[in-house]
Amino acid sequence: MSALDKQGDLLLDNPPEKAPEVPRQTAQLYFIPEKIAAASGGRAVGTKTKPPGSRFNKPTKEDLEYYASTLEERRQFVADDPVVRSASQKDPIVLLATLKGEVAREAAALGYQRMLNEQMGKDITAISSRRIDALKKMADIEMEMRKIGFEQVDVRGEKFQKIFKLWIETIKVVAEQVLNSEQLDLFFNRLTTEMDNWEDKAEELVR
Numbered sequence: 001m002s003a004l005d006k007q008g009d010l011l012l013d014n015p016p017e018k019a020p021e022v023p024r025q026t027a028q029l030y031f032i033p034e035k036i037a038a039a040s041g042g043r044a045v046g047t048k049t050k051p052p053g054s055r056f057n058k059p060t061k062e063d064l065e066y067y068a069s070t071l072e073e074r075r076q077f078v079a080d081d082p083v084v085r086s087a088s089q090k091d092p093i094v095l096l097a098t099l100k101g102e103v104a105r106e107a108a109a110l111g112y113q114r115m116l117n118e119q120m121g122k123d124i125t126a127i128s129s130r131r132i133d134a135l136k137k138m139a140d141i142e143m144e145m146r147k148i149g150f151e152q153v154d155v156r157g158e159k160f161q162k163i164f165k166l167w168i169e170t171i172k173v174v175a176e177q178v179l180n181s182e183q184l185d186l187f188f189n190r191l192t193t194e195m196d197n198w199e200d201k202a203e204e205l206v207r
Contacts, residue, residue, distance in 0.1 A: 092148055100141040107134035155202040 059067075078084060086098035110131040117124045154160055175187055 093145055093154075096141050096145045096148070100138055100145070103134055103138050103141065107131055107138065110134060153202075155199045 082098050083095075083102055086095040089095065110127055114124050114127045114131060117127060155164075171191075172188075175184055179187060
């Protein structure tokens with residue numbers, strides 16, 4: 001037997017170990033952020049890539065179950081959002097005040113990020129510009145609130161309630177001077193009934 005034949009027999013008896021498969025690069029589209037593409041060395045694959053010659057991959061059953069499990073949480077988050085809750089009210093002042101508060105929070109967050117960037121020696125021009133824009137929007141909202149406040153009659157406000165109390169006390173003083181005790185009781189019982197929910201009636205009148 002030749003040396004070549006012996007070498008062939010040895011290879012048959014002891015086949016070389018198969019080299020591990022190296023994952024090939026792929027443009028697979030993943031929908032759940034937690035998924036990691038093994039073919040990309042453990043890096044998360046972008047969601048805007050498209051496999052060559054094919055359509056975007058459809059979400060898997062696992063993807064759909066993930067989004068279904070967070071659906072109620074998203075709905076509750078939206079329902080509890082202060083802007084959404086304020087928008088459902090009739091008073092525009094309440095909505096504007098909420099908007100101003102939300103803009104203030106964003107401006108504060110930008111201020112914090114600006115401080116971090118400055119400490120790390122990063123450029124702060126863009127963040128400073130965004131914070132200035134947010135502060136300008138706060139000023140615009142404040143001016144709009146003041147304008148509406150001058151034009152709107154707040155019958156439930158503290159100032160108007162003081163005026164209403166003075167009016168009732170004046171009526172009481174005059175009634176005590178011209179009516180006897182029986183007529184006085186009858187008058188104020190009648191007045192109390194007629195003035196029930198007067199704020200609602202007044203708001204409808206001035207709206």
